[in-house]
Amino acid sequence: MISINNIDFHFGSRTLYEGASLHIKPKDRIGLIGANGTGKSTLLRMITGEYLPDAGSISKAKDCTIGFLNQDLLSYQSDDSILLVAMQAFERALIVHDEIEAILHKMEEEYSDELLDKLTSLQEEYDHLDGYTLQSRAEEILEGLGFNTNDLQRPLRTFSGGWRMRVMLAKLLLQKPSLLMLDEPTNHLDLPSIKWIEEYIEDYEGAIIVVSHDRAFLDNVVTSIAEVQGGKINEYAGNYSFYVEEKAERAEIQKNAFANQQSMIRQSERFIERFKAKASKSRQVQSRVKMLDRIDMIEDVVDATARVNFKFTFATQSGRHVAELENVSKAYGDLQILKNTTARIERGDKIALIGANGRGKSTMLRIVNGSEPISGERKLGHNVNMSLFAQHQLEALNVDNSMLEELKQAGSAKTEMELRGILGCFLFSSDDVFKKIKVLSGGEKSRVALAKTLISESNFLLLDEPTNHLDMVSVNILIQALQQYEGTFLVVSHDRFFVANIANKIWYIEDQEIKQYPGTYEEYEVWQEERAKSQKDNPAPVVAKPVKQTLTAAQADENAKQLRKVKLDTLDTEKAISKSEQELKQLTEDLTKPSVYQDIAKAKQTQQAITKKQAELQSLMDKWEDLMARTSDLESA
DSSP states (O other): OEEEEEEEEEETTEEEEEEEEEEEOTTOEEEEEOOTTSSHHHHHHHHHTSSOOSEEEEEEOTTOOEEEEOGGGGGOOOSSBHHHHHHTTOHHHHHHHHHHHHHHHHHTTOOOHHHHHHHHHHHHHHHHTTGGGHHHHHHHHHHHTTOOGGGGGSBGGGSOHHHHHHHHHHHHHHHOOSEEEEESGGGGOOHHHHHHHHHHHHTOSSEEEEEOSOHHHHHHHOSEEEEEETTEEEEEESOHHHHHHHHHHHHHHHHHHHHHHHHHHHHHHHHHHHHTTOGGGHHHHHHHHHHHHHOOOOOOOOOOOOOOOSOOOOSSOOOSEEEEEEEEEEEETTEEEEEEEEEEEETTOEEEEEOOTTSSHHHHHHHHHTOSOOEEEEEEOTTOOEEEEOTHHHHHSOTTSBHHHHHHTTSOOOOHHHHHHHHHHTTOOGGGGGSBGGGSOHHHHHHHHHHHHHTSOOSEEEEESTTTTOOHHHHHHHHHHHHSOOSEEEEEOOOHHHHHHHOSEEEEEETTEEEEEOSOHHHHHHHHHHHHHHHHHSOOOOOOOOOOOOOOHHHHHHHHHHHHHHHHHHHHHHHHHHHHHHHHHHHHHHHTSHHHHTSHHHHHHHHHHHHHHHHHHHHHHHHHHHHHHHHHHHHHO
16 A cells, blocks of 8 residues: 655664665554654654655555654644544545535526436435445544533634644545554543544454553554664564563564674684684684675664663652542532542552543542642642643743753752753753753653653652653653652553552542552452443332431530540551651661671571561551541541
8 A cells, every 4th residue: 555665764964764764555554753853743744745855765556545643733723613524534525515504595586407316316425425425434433532512613723722623533434545644643632532542443354553552552442563774664563562571572582693693703703813924724714804894784683672770769748648539529610520529648649540531540649739729628648749741831831941950959969960960861852951952853742741840859749640751762761850859749640551660549520529459550440340230230228318317415525535535646656657667767778788787697687677667567567557547537536
């Protein structure tokens, strides 16, 4: 269908492609991956003909049509309703529809066989174009992408950029091009919409190329991977998980071949050096010299897996209770987001807030941050130092600062060498750190803003869609940074791979309340599937609510006394837990010191102390849980 043969492409002195090839067949499902700046979007624009290769060729079948979802479409504006904009995909059908309407209007005053024949012909064409089902098909796709029925008549101009991008995606899906090219589509979709489009793509009749950093999405929709690296396009048959395994195997084979070739070269060079002056060995020496001249050099494997080797710390440990919401309600006009909901964030919680757009996820972050007015109560715990990352943080960067200057202003006491090391963790090396913010790409700005957030020495992070605009290597860096982060965080994300690797609790908003699943994302997914199946098979019976008994004045007074005592015991227990945790941390650090682990007696003594302290800490935790349960019982009495 499309054949890309030995293309070269340069931006100034920079080479993006050199002798690269790729062949796209009907019904291919290709995931196009590679680091930011390697030329993925450029390749898509060469396929559309917007850019021309400097050398090589791109040939297409005559009947090949191309649909391209790209970031430029974010700027498209229209006063037409989103339904009409999406239906622009049916250009010929709409023209035929208008001609039919015009003839019907004309026939009210002038009836003739000629007009009747033309009307019949147009109606047959309209029927052939499935014109009578166009609106229902457009409505189905728009609603699948997250729009409410009431939204369909709203002008496109009234929607944000992300929602406008969904309309353009709907239009492309309705056009059904031979090749559908999607550049980072999941940046603008929530989880339900991502799952819907995965199912839609499964039955799509044409070929698809997807540029995405969402590993779960790639695993679910593509059947081959094309990796852009070193100016070449390397193909792998299989989804992203297969690519990871296959690339590791290829790298191992290449590494061994490189080592063997280098060993052979060294042996040949030693032979040449030793016997080049011996006449009896001249033939063998010349043979080896010619062999070395003709040899095809095998390149060593470059490890593209970035590792975070810097520990993100904070000076002050927060209290056990980081944040608490009590009877919180939030509404925008008639739209009720939350109603009398309660939630608590404990120290060490790694919470992912997931769900459909419009349910209030970003609003929740602002409520916790304290920047959103609410009814109800929001309380921050003791010693909580909070930092927020959201997409508007990119706009808050000082464009005249260098990256290094921007990090120096983040409020940490880190040295310039430490800050350069941090920027290195986020894939900025050597003189890159002196680049001005204004010359950076969106993904690069996002990395700087994330680094700035992580070094702020905050013990509580709020992160709103942090993986948007990041490539896979950068997402991997962020995952590692959050995995070794010792504080607490609440993150909003639609990236399932990211959430699965960083969260130990899942929050979701249901029935205008914050609900919590106390486990990983994989466990949550299984639970949701079982829950949905159970609700379908066994509708919940109507259960009468128990009548709450009213306490007498004496009972209420006694209850209040017990509650005060339990809360004091809880406070003492939390202080003991904090002290015990610090002592355990110190013992663990002592065990890593050479003066301890090299001394068998000291090491054994330290290990025994650690075991004893762990048991003490577990006992305190059990006591705290009992006290919390007792508090809950007394408060509800």
